[in-house]
Amino acid sequence: MFGKRAVDLVKELSAAGSDSLPPYNDEQVRLVLEEIAEHSATLKELSGVLNEKKRLREAELEERGEPSTSVSFGDFPEETSAFIVHHTSILRNKRLLLTYMKERMDRIKRLRWQQRSLSEDTKQNLSQAEIEWFNTYSQLLSGYMRRDTGVGMDLTLDESPPKDPDMYVRVLRDYGEVAFSMGSVVLKKGSTHFLPRAEADPLIREGVLCPSQSGPIEAFNSSNDYV
């Protein structure tokens, strides 16, 4: 009670670490909403009681011929404090739910920039609304990056500005001959190449290449002097 369920939702995200996306907890969200409805019902009841008491007190004062305008809800601290407790709890629950949604949305957005599409595993952890949101966001972003409607650049390529347009890559599995802008290259497992970053990137995502910190000779040398 009193925000405990909602805080569990947020804790779930916090404990999973900022890079992972735990399954959308439909059941728990529903329970929190129910809790809010309960609070709201209690609030209505309390406000009825309060208004009734206030009316009675005012009538009482009027009978005695005293001014009745001085009566306020503060004169009934028992009900007022309970009223505040319930009201604050609703606000708290709302904040926790919004935080839960917002944090998930941020993480899903990050997935769009890092992986472009959702893997099946990830998709299972998303709610229907979240999948729809992802698709809409994805369309917007693609539209912005297209040549005819937007800037004509793939902005998701580099999360941080690259220092060098070219990069060293190591081949992880045989892939045959591939044509690059500077000529064609035979990608043979274990070999290292110096390729344009933009063209190597799709192959890295595919798992054919992996970025290598250094050139072929360097890589050979440094394998010995790792302590």
Place this chain on the structure above:
Amino acid sequence: MAGGAVRGARQGGDYYSLDAVLAEETLIPCMFKCGSRGVGRALDPSSGAEDVKPRAAAELPLWMLQALTSRDMLAVKVPRWYGEKMRRKIQAGAGVENLRLRCPYFYDVALALHATDGAPSVADLVISTFRSRYKEILTKAHSNESPKEMARIEALLSVEEAALFNAGRASLDALNRWRFGGRANPTRTRAKRRLDGAPVNGSR
């Protein structure tokens, strides 16, 4: 109500922050100045009564305080991790104290309490704690300990301090990556070369 305004601004600033939300879940010992109807069991599941009596003690989460104290319905007591015993421990040596265990959001909670109307101020204690721990955190972040030792040190820090600690480590990593060309840990030849004054990054 200046305190309320400050607090409101703070909440608005990181409304969606996970840590801010979790910090506000900290339970603070309080005393009800007036009774409260029908919330007894919800606030404290172990209490049998539905109603809270006047002068009843309770532990309320931080987010509930401001609404009640601003209407003078609640008195806030000093939580034990800011208490007299803690004060003596901090004076003896703040560095060894396990803040994670006492209160994971040691500083955030103090800040929120400070902004709450009518709550006791613990500013001087918290400032002196931070002063004596800050230097140690940064020094240890830059030391070359084993990962196990680093984890042990981090486990003693509050969440806010751990963020500083990790920022310190990240800065050291970044420096090393720049010095030794792409690796956080230098290989022998690369480290040697740097000392010789030859460029490390021009491996092409």
